[in-house]
Amino acid sequence: MVITLAATWLLVASRRMQRRRLGFWMFLLSNLLWVVWGVHSAAWGLVALQVGLAGMNIRGACHQAQEAQSGS
Structure with a gap:
């Protein structure tokens, strides 16, 4: 559970890629x-x-990568 909380803090609260x-x-x-x-x-x-949650995270990361490529 500590890993989940740390991951949340890094993923949501951080501005650094x-x-x-x-x-x-x-x-x-x-x-x-x-x-x-x-x-x-x-x-x-x-x-x-x-x-299901892992699948959603992977899908979101792929979507974000596609947006970053099209935005460059």
């Missing part, structure tokens, strides 16, 4: 850790939620 990129990767690590815990605990709803 490098920190936001680090926050993105920390979010993905956080999603993976939640999935591992969910599988271990047989909490399949948590696993599904984390897979």
